[in-house]
Amino acid sequence: MNDPKLYEVVNRLMSESMHLQNGESVCVVTDTERLPLANVFRDVANEYNSDPILVVMAPRQQHGSEVSNIISAAMMKSDVVFQVVTHAMTHTDATRDAMQAGSRILVLRGITKDLMLYGAINANYKDIAITCQKVAEFMGQAKQAHVSTDAGTDLVMSIDNRTPHILDGIVKGPGTFAAMPDGETAISPAEETTEGNLVIEHSMDGLGLLDEPIHLTVVKGRVASIEGGQSAQMLKQMIDRSDKDANNIAEFAIGTNPKARLIGNLAEDKKLEGSVHIAIGDNHVLGGNVTSNIHLDGMVLNPTVELDGKCIISNGKLQLE
Structure with missing residues (x-):
C-alpha cells in the first residue's frame, strides 16, 4: 500500500494518538489478512528510530481469542504495541499482561483502508475526549442504568462501584490503551445484575450485518434465550461452542463519535454518537470478574439511556448538558 494519504494518517496516529517518542521500542x-496495512505501521515506526518488530499470526477465530506466549512476550517487552488485526485482542490475557508491564497499546481491530481514510477516524478527537469525559462522569456517579428502544430493548443493570473506561483515541500513558477509530465510554455491569430484553440491530461482532434483529432475553446477567433469523442462530452456535461464561x-x-458511519464493521459502527453497544462474554479487561474466550459487541440503535433516572440519551441523541 503506497497511498501517501495512508502514510499520513498512520503518522498522525503515532504522533497524536500514541505520542510515540523517538527510539521507543515498537x-x-x-495477521495474514491485515499484513499490508501492518507494513505501513512498521514503515512509519521506522521513521521514529524505533527498530520495530512485526509479528504475523494466523487470524484468530473470533474476538477475544488468546494469542501465543511468544506474541504475548513480544508485547510485554515493547514500549508501544499496535494491534493491526482482524479480530480484537483487547479482551485477552495477552493485552492485559502487556498493559500491566507498562506497554501502551493502540487497537485497530477489523481495520481496513476505508476505515483508515474515511469516517470516524477523521473526527475531532479533542471534542470526542470532552464528550467521553462527560459520559464517564454520569456513569461514575450512577448506580443503575436503563436502556430502552422502540425496537424492544428494555434492559436494566447495576453499574454501582464500576469504573467507566474512556476510549477517546488517545493513549494516556504506560499501561493504557485506546482504539482507532475511537469514541466511546464503556463500563462493565456488575455480574448477575442485568435483566430484561435486548434487541441487537444492524450489526454484531462475528456476524457483521444482521439478516434481522436478534432478540435476547437476559436473566441475572446471562443470556437466557436467543431468537431471530439466521444471524441469531449463528450467535447461539458461537456461544454454545465457546465456554460457560460466553453468555x-x-x-x-x-458511542461518542459524530463522524462514525454504520457500515457493518463494529470497529466503526459502535463509535456512532448516541448509539449503545452491549457485549457478551469476557469483562476482565474492563475490571469485571468474568473470563471468557469471546467478547462480542452488538449494536443498539436510537436508544434512550437513563442513569439513576436521569436521561443522558433520548432516542439516539446525547443529552449531556
Whole structure:
C-alpha cells in the first residue's frame, strides 16, 4: 500500500494518538489478512528510530481469542504495541499482561483502508475526549442504568462501584490503551445484575450485518434465550461452542463519535454518537470478574439511556448538558 494519504494518517496516529517518542521500542502485531496495512505501521515506526518488530499470526477465530506466549512476550517487552488485526485482542490475557508491564497499546481491530481514510477516524478527537469525559462522569456517579428502544430493548443493570473506561483515541500513558477509530465510554455491569430484553440491530461482532434483529432475553446477567433469523442462530452456535461464561453480559458502552458511519464493521459502527453497544462474554479487561474466550459487541440503535433516572440519551441523541 503506497497511498501517501495512508502514510499520513498512520503518522498522525503515532504522533497524536500514541505520542510515540523517538527510539521507543515498537511491536506491530498483525495477521495474514491485515499484513499490508501492518507494513505501513512498521514503515512509519521506522521513521521514529524505533527498530520495530512485526509479528504475523494466523487470524484468530473470533474476538477475544488468546494469542501465543511468544506474541504475548513480544508485547510485554515493547514500549508501544499496535494491534493491526482482524479480530480484537483487547479482551485477552495477552493485552492485559502487556498493559500491566507498562506497554501502551493502540487497537485497530477489523481495520481496513476505508476505515483508515474515511469516517470516524477523521473526527475531532479533542471534542470526542470532552464528550467521553462527560459520559464517564454520569456513569461514575450512577448506580443503575436503563436502556430502552422502540425496537424492544428494555434492559436494566447495576453499574454501582464500576469504573467507566474512556476510549477517546488517545493513549494516556504506560499501561493504557485506546482504539482507532475511537469514541466511546464503556463500563462493565456488575455480574448477575442485568435483566430484561435486548434487541441487537444492524450489526454484531462475528456476524457483521444482521439478516434481522436478534432478540435476547437476559436473566441475572446471562443470556437466557436467543431468537431471530439466521444471524441469531449463528450467535447461539458461537456461544454454545465457546465456554460457560460466553453468555455473560460483559459491557455497556455509549458511542461518542459524530463522524462514525454504520457500515457493518463494529470497529466503526459502535463509535456512532448516541448509539449503545452491549457485549457478551469476557469483562476482565474492563475490571469485571468474568473470563471468557469471546467478547462480542452488538449494536443498539436510537436508544434512550437513563442513569439513576436521569436521561443522558433520548432516542439516539446525547443529552449531556
